[in-house]
Amino acid sequence: MPTPTASDVHVNVPLTNISVAWAQQQSNFVADQVFPNIPVPQQSNLYFKYQRDDWYRSEAEVRAPGTESAGGGWHLSTDSYAAVVYAIHKDVDDQIRANADSVISIDRDATMWVTTQLLLKRDLLWAAQYFVTGSGWTGGNGANLTGVAGAPGANQFKQWDAAGSTPIEDLRKQRILMAEKTGYRPNVLVLGAHVWRVLQDHPEFLDRVKYTQRGEVSTDLLASLCEIDKVVVSYGVASTNAEGQAEATSFMFGKNALLLYSPSNPGLMQPSAGYTFSWTGYTGAGIMGSRIKTFRMDQLNADRVEGEMAFSLKQVAPELGQMFLTAVA
Numbered sequence: 001m002p003t004p005t006a007s008d009v010h011v012n013v014p015l016t017n018i019s020v021a022w023a024q025q026q027s028n029f030v031a032d033q034v035f036p037n038i039p040v041p042q043q044s045n046l047y048f049k050y051q052r053d054d055w056y057r058s059e060a061e062v063r064a065p066g067t068e069s070a071g072g073g074w075h076l077s078t079d080s081y082a083a084v085v086y087a088i089h090k091d092v093d094d095q096i097r098a099n100a101d102s103v104i105s106i107d108r109d110a111t112m113w114v115t116t117q118l119l120l121k122r123d124l125l126w127a128a129q130y131f132v133t134g135s136g137w138t139g140g141n142g143a144n145l146t147g148v149a150g151a152p153g154a155n156q157f158k159q160w161d162a163a164g165s166t167p168i169e170d171l172r173k174q175r176i177l178m179a180e181k182t183g184y185r186p187n188v189l190v191l192g193a194h195v196w197r198v199l200q201d202h203p204e205f206l207d208r209v210k211y212t213q214r215g216e217v218s219t220d221l222l223a224s225l226c227e228i229d230k231v232v233v234s235y236g237v238a239s240t241n242a243e244g245q246a247e248a249t250s251f252m253f254g255k256n257a258l259l260l261y262s263p264s265n266p267g268l269m270q271p272s273a274g275y276t277f278s279w280t281g282y283t284g285a286g287i288m289g290s291r292i293k294t295f296r297m298d299q300l301n302a303d304r305v306e307g308e309m310a311f312s313l314k315q316v317a318p319e320l321g322q323m324f325l326t327a328v329a
Helices: 052-056 094-099 106-130 167-182 193-200 203-209 219-225
Strands: 037-040 044-050 076-082 084-093 145-148 156-158 188-192 230-234 237-239 249-251 257-260 274-279 290-297 302-315 321-325
Touching: 044 052, 076 302, 084 094, 084 106, 094 106, 094 302, 106 290, 106 302, 167 203, 167 257, 167 321, 188 193, 193 230, 203 219, 219 230
Parallel strands: 037 274, 145 156, 145 321, 188 230
Antiparallel strands: 044 076, 084 302, 188 257, 237 249, 257 321, 274 302, 290 302
């Protein structure tokens, strides 16, 4: 055997310019891209709601000489929000930190893990409340639409991965129905990743973009074809297994689609399918109601990295959202 050997001249140590972690990109999380964020100073409060039909019914009348003008008005009510504080921490033990290799920044990793945990929680809650059966959207159709492989019946549509399906017509029809019902045209389309994959290669879309410069369907091009402002695709992944069990993951937003109206500049007298009320009055909280703290835990000989996010996901106008369930098989 030739000497020296490979093991004589090199001892394996961890590389300092690479490591493998599974922190998802923050762009995977989309809850803050759908409902407008409303910073609020108090954890709970009220907001005013105007009755829609009062503003769409004209009560103006011809005024004869010497008579009073016709009078009218509108009904006003209130609704409420209540921000919930979600929290998670990771303790960084002194012994673990002192013994860590130089490539590992345990404090940085703890901060990244805590932040990801909070973003994951918010998207999981959003999907569970507003992207499933029973989420309460009444849209232009008045009820959820469910995709089927065969001939669609009442409150159904042909799944978009089935031959002969017409996603452009389906979306445009609901856009018009919602506009007729509410006076507002939906401007945001939320898609699960599997649905987006199908739409990218759908013949209806490809036929309309084949003469464009790129010849492929992008989210911007899809938005233009459907006459909306924005297409949001969720790539967020969540583990469905308990710790220690065999790993199982899936997309949080499943195989559904949601067409809704969400104002780009929310404010007074402005409707929206929903709002995210973020409690920024919570000491040290940022614009999304989140804060990260690091403090000493002497009894544990450790530093604690603790994250909190205080928010309320609120469906404000269910008639401004149309759900397409099981849009693909």
